[in-house]
Amino acid sequence: MEFLVRSENRLPADTPAERRAELRAGERARAVELRADGVLKRLWRVPGRNATIGLYEAADPAALHDALMSLPMAPWLDVHVEALATHPQERT
Secondary structure, eight states, rough: EEEEEEEOOOTTTTOOOHHHHHHHHHHHHHHHHHHHOOOEEEEEEEETTTEEEEEOOSSSSSHHHHHHHHHGGGGGGGEEEEEEEEOOOOOO
């Protein structure tokens, strides 16, 4: 199943710079793993906001939830998920 995932990072502004850098590095490393596993297909930044839009693929919503909760920033992410279905025009 494919999912469109919109997330906004709500990490508190007073988080120490060292902790921010540590979380960002962990987030990048985990994203690389999710890409290698075929879970994270595409990722876009939302200009002007601390937000992303991602295309994910997982066996089911529970598997997607596990993948998203494995992100180091998960406790501070405001996440909205939309399950995607193939449009009839896309079928051959």
